[in-house]
Amino acid sequence: MLAELAIKNFAIIESISISFQKGFTVLTGETGAGKSIIIDAIHLLIGGRGSSDFVRHGEEKAEIEGLFLVEDDHPSIEKLAVFGIEMEDGMIVLKRDMYASGKSVCRINGKLVTIATLREIGRTLVDIHGQHENQELMDEKNHLTLLDQFGGQAVQKALTEYQTLYREYEKIKKDIAALTQNEQLMAQRLDLLTFQLEEITNAELTIGEDEELLTEKRKLNNFEKLYHSILTAYEALQGEQKGLDWVSLALSNIEEAAGIDEAYNDTRQIISNSFYQLEDVVHSLRSQLDEMEFDPNRLNEIETRLNEINQLKRKYGQTIEMILEYASKIEEEIEMISNKENHIESLNKKLKSVEKDLAVEGKNLTDLRKKTAKKLAHAIHQQLKSLYMEKTVFHVYFLEQSQKFYPNGMDQVEFYMSTNPGEPPKPLTKIASGGELSRIMLALKTIFSSHQGITSIIFDEVDTGVSGRVAQAIGEKIYQISVGSQVLSITHLPQVAAMSDHHILIKKEVKGNRTKTILSKLTEEGRIGELARMISGAQITTATEQHAKEMLQSAAELKNTLS
Template sequence: MLAEVAIKNFAIIESVTVSFQKGFTVLTGETGAGKSIIIDAIHLLVGGRGSSDFVRHGADKAEIDGLFLIDDDHPAIDKCSEFGIEIEEGMLLLKRDIYPTGKSVCRVNGKLVTITILREIGRTLVDIHGQHDNQEMLNEKSHIHLLDEFGGETIKNALNEYQAIYREYTKVKKDLASLNENEQMMAQRLDLLKFQLNEITAAELKIGEDEELLAEKKKLSNFEKLFTSLTTTYEALQGEQKGLDWLGLALTNLEEAQTVDEDLKEMHDVVSNSYYQIEDIVHTLRDKLDELEYDPNRLYEIENRLNIINQMKRKYGESIESILEYCAKIDEEIEMITNRESHIETLNKKLQSIEKDLLVEANNLTTLRKKVAKKLTDSIHKQLKDLYMDKTVFEVNFFEEENVEFRPNGIDQIEFYLSTNPGEPLKPLAKIASGGELSRIMLALKTIFSQHQGVTSIIFDEVDTGVSGRVAQAIAEKIYSISVNSQVLSITHLPQVAALCDHHFFISKEIKDDRTLTSVKVLSEQERIEEIARMISGTHITSATEEHAKELLELASQFKYQHN
């Protein structure tokens, strides 16, 4: 859920911090008080289009911070992981700063991200629905995904089966397209590959060769320093009156001393071990010095060889391993091009076989989708009936195509169609009437899909405009039912909606030092009664409107008790 949002220097808001709870929250207040500005800020926080107009006059920048609390299986976790963003203890902190120049700086859990990444993550967290917004549900391209989400595991498993074969299908098609390039291009490609193969083969590269050569070059380049150091070390240890001689003298005397004092045995053993270890080192040093030989020609050979290896790395890979891998790859491609006709025939046969399997899975997916579409249609008709739109007809339209086209999600093209009045033809959802009618239709759809989309918070920005009476009550009950599965925030002018909320915020504004300031207040039970009474009657509150407000709250409590 959205736990907290902090807004600073945004439009008429100087500084506001709002903490939200689970369930159903409403924001009410006079027109122009700043209710929609708060929703605008949340919209920008999750990747909405920014503008310098949002920066409060005279401020350096507008700042919006939002804290989201998410479960371990929330889709935002995979999305953040995709962009290398860590989430700890289920907390996701989004931050967006907007400057007077129009520039935006976005962060997710402290990491700088682009507006595109912020939008990708934000899409999994918040769904803002306003009366005139172009929502996902109005976009016909998303309808197949919504239907699949409604279908649950049944569709998911069938889609996975289809997509596994589809991936192989696209690979074979890509290989065929590559082989079907024109003769001239293929000939040029073959010449290039043969040149590269010959060049790499002639280099006779061996894995680990460069490391060995670098180590040898280091020794030869520092031969004098190495020879002097080893000689000095050897002469310090070996010879009359040198280190090993004195250590031997110490060992001889300790051998005699331990016969008198047994406590010296441990000391004797340590010195004895040291003597023989250093004696071994002296022998090794002597052999090493005998082996040392400076060969300037060898250094020249090493530098030439390393130069060849580095040239290969610049052309074909960062390491000898990757160069040899590339060599094997182009060797396969050369064989493929050389025997092009044979491979084309083989791939065509393979493609035909895959297409048959793919069509079986695609038809199975279509059959399942049509069954799910019927269930979805029945569910939406029930929701529309609850909203007093029982004459409205909803249909999931499957477009029939003459030629089957395999797509990532199957062969189906799907769009939601609707007819709001008897006798009228079904039309695409995106082209239906607006106003209160559209609000109810979208609310019905939202009620169904909110249980499947996994969005943390759903925000309704005055979706109840243009309705009243029993329809208003039906909308209120429908919004509340959505809040059972998702956190819901709603800006409303309807007392019926406000009465059903779990948390009520009052938005107001005042003039201070010739500047407009917006403030947010959590209403107590008595203050809720007064605010709902104001919403019922306008500015003048009477005892009758207060009683009406109390009655609305009582009815709301009964409704919530019955539906929990």
């Protein structure tokens, strides 16, 4: 959910910071107080198109920042990982600065991002719906996805099985296309691969060879220092009055002491073991010194070999293992090109087999979707009935076409509706009436909000053009949506405001010849006064206040039955 929102120097907003809670929050106030400006700011925060006109007059930049709290399985988390953005304790902070010069700077959890990235993340967090704004539910490209979401695990399982076969189907088609391309290009490709394979094969690479050569090269490059170090160690141990001689003297004396007092036997044993170990070391050092010989020719051989290996690494892989894997891969491709006719025939047979299986999976998916479409239509009819649109007909239209495979199945669907008896269903995007459109969108939101995983849903005056019992029904529907998702709504209807869990009043005041917007959370008493204003306008009477109290009481009782 959207937990905190801070706005500074944005339009007529000088500086505001407000906390939001779960459930249903309404924002009300006089016309021109700045209600829609709040929504504009949130729209920009999630990647909407900005303008320098939003910057408060006389200021360098406008700043908008929002803190969102998400669950561990929220879809935004996977997207953050894709963009390399870290998240802690389920918190996502979006920030956008709009400069008077027109420049825009975006950040997610402190990391600079593009507007496209901000939009990609923002769309998983907030869904803003205004009466005249094209939203996800109004875009027919999203209807198939929404239908699948409503279908649940059964449809998702069938879709996964279809997509597994579809990927195999596309790979086979790609392999066939590669083998049937221009003969001249194929001949050139074969020559290139043959040359590469010969170059790698002739090098006779051995795994780990480069590491061994580098170790030997380091020894040769430091031969003089190595020889001197070993010689010094040897001379420090071997010879009269040297280390081994002194240890021998110590051993002789401690043996004499142990002959007198057995308490020194352990010490004698330790010195004795050390003496014989040091003798072995001295003999080993002597042998190494005798065998050490600097060979400049060997160093040149190593340099040449390492250079050859590095050349191959630059062409075919970062390690010898990767070079050999590449050689194995192109060897298979050479064999395939050399015997392409046989391979094409084999691939075509395989393609036909996969096509049959894909058609079966596709038909199964289509059948499940059509069953789901009927259930969805019934569910939406029930929702519309509660919004006094019982004569509206909703239909999921499957476009008829020849058998064709798409990444998500063999279907193309679009939501159709008819709001008047006797009229044929039309695409959802062509429904014109503002009041009808608001109710249809609320019905769809009620159905899909639990499937979309959106953190916050914002309604910007979607109740325009309705009144009376329809207004009451819209308030109830928005409250139902808020049970599964945080909902913020700008409204002028007291029936809708009464159904809210939290009420924020927006007003503007003039101070120092400047206008600014102020937000305040209303108490129970404050809500009564604001509802009374919304009912009667400027003249608030005892009767309107009593009416407001009754509306809040009725709403509380209704919410208990809806929860």
